[in-house]
Amino acid sequence: MKLEADGIEFSYGDKKILHSIYISLETGKVTGLLGRNGSGKSTLLQVMYGFITTETQSVRIQGKKLDNVKKIKNIAYLPQYHFVPGNLKLKTILNDFNLELSELEDFSNQKMNLNMGFENLSGGQKRILEIFLILKSDKKFIILDEPFSYLSPILVDKIIKKVQEEKVNKAILITDHLYKHVLDISDELYLIQNGCTRKIKEKEELVQFGYLR
Amino acid sequence: MDLITKIKLIFRIYKLFLPSAIFYYFILMIFFVPNREKIAEILGFLFFIKIVILIIAFYSIYSTKKNQLLYYYSLQLTKYEIIISVFIIDIILFYIFKFFLL
Numbered sequence A: 001m002k003l004e005a006d007g008i009e010f011s012y013g014d015k016k017i018l019h020s021i022y023i024s025l026e027t028g029k030v031t032g033l034l035g036r037n038g039s040g041k042s043t044l045l046q047v048m049y050g051f052i053t054t055e056t057q058s059v060r061i062q063g064k065k066l067d068n069v070k071k072i073k074n075i076a077y078l079p080q081y082h083f084v085p086g087n088l089k090l091k092t093i094l095n096d097f098n099l100e101l102s103e104l105e106d107f108s109n110q111k112m113n114l115n116m117g118f119e120n121l122s123g124g125q126k127r128i129l130e131i132f133l134i135l136k137s138d139k140k141f142i143i144l145d146e147p148f149s150y151l152s153p154i155l156v157d158k159i160i161k162k163v164q165e166e167k168v169n170k171a172i173l174i175t176d177h178l179y180k181h182v183l184d185i186s187d188e189l190y191l192i193q194n195g196c197t198r199k200i201k202e203k204e205e206l207v208q209f210g211y212l213r
Numbered sequence B: 001m002d003l004i005t006k007i008k009l010i011f012r013i014y015k016l017f018l019p020s021a022i023f024y025y026f027i028l029m030i031f032f033v034p035n036r037e038k039i040a041e042i043l044g045f046l047f048f049i050k051i052v053i054l055i056i057a058f059y060s061i062y063s064t065k066k067n068q069l070l071y072y073y074s075l076q077l078t079k080y081e082i083i084i085s086v087f088i089i090d091i092i093l094f095y096i097f098k099f100f101l102l
Helices: A041-049 A068-074 A090-096 A101-108 A123-135 A153-166 A179-185 A204-208 B003-030 B036-064 B066-074 B079-101
Strands: A002-006 A010-012 A015-018 A022-026 A030-035 A058-061 A075-078 A141-145 A171-175 A188-193 A196-200
Touching (some): A022 A030, A041 A068, A041 A075, A041 A171, A068 B079, A075 A123, A075 B066, A101 A123, A101 A153, A123 A153, A153 A179, B003 B079
Parallel strands (some): A030 A171, A141 A171
Antiparallel strands (some): A002 A058, A188 A196
C-alpha cells in the first residue's frame, strides 16, 4: 500500500512553512524525514495525520484522497510530546490497545507494574510505552516524530529492531534529530528545507543541501 | 471496537470536559438555590450560553485537550464521535441537574 502527500501549504502569519511538498510511504519500507529545527517536519507530520487542517493539501492512499477523519483512521501517529493521559494505569492502557504486559516488558527490557499510573513512569518509560502502543497498532501507516528522545542507546537499538520487524506489514515514516539512526533505519530519505521536500539518494547530498557539514 | 467499549471510552473522554459542566450547572446554582424561578431562568440562559460557547469555541476547548484526545484517536474514535458524544452527555447532565434542583 502506498500513501502520498503533496500540495500541502502551511503558513504562520506571513511566513510560509510548507509549500512544495511531496512525500510517499510504502508498505515494507521505512521513510526517513530530516530537516533543521523549525523546518516544518512536525507540522508536515501533523498535517499528514489530520491534526492540523490546511487550505491546500492532498493525502492519498492508493490514489484515493483522504479527509481528516479517514487519515486518523488509517494512520497511527507518535507526537513529540506525551499523548497518554497521565491518570491512566498501565493495566487500562494495555487493555485499551489489546496488548500484553509480557510483550511490553520484553520490548522495554524491564519489569513494569500493571497498577502504576502513566504519570508515575519515568520519561524514558513513558516514551517506550508510547512507541510500543503506536508500533503495535493495527494501522497500516505509522508516523513517528522523534521516537529516540529520552532513550538510552539500548532502547534505541530495541526500537530500531522493532521498526524493522513491523515494517513488513506497514509503512513507517520517521523523523528525529539523531540523524545517524534515521539514516541507518531508512529505506528512503527526504530532506525538508525552506518548506520543500527533496528526495535524498546519497548521504553527500545532505552536506550539499546544508543539513550536515 | 465494540459498542460497550466505545461508550466506556466516551465517558472517560467526557471526564476531560466535566469540570466545565460542573462549573456551569452546579457551582453557580448553589448561589441561587433560594430563588427557584431565578434558577430556571439562569439554567436556561446558562445552557443556551454554554451551547453557543461550545459551538463557537469548540475548537479552542478541543485544542486544549488535543494531546489527550490523540490517545482516543489512536483507539479509532473519531473527532465527530467525540464532539457529538460530549454534546449528548452535556444535554443529559443538564436535564438531570434540572430535575433534581428544580
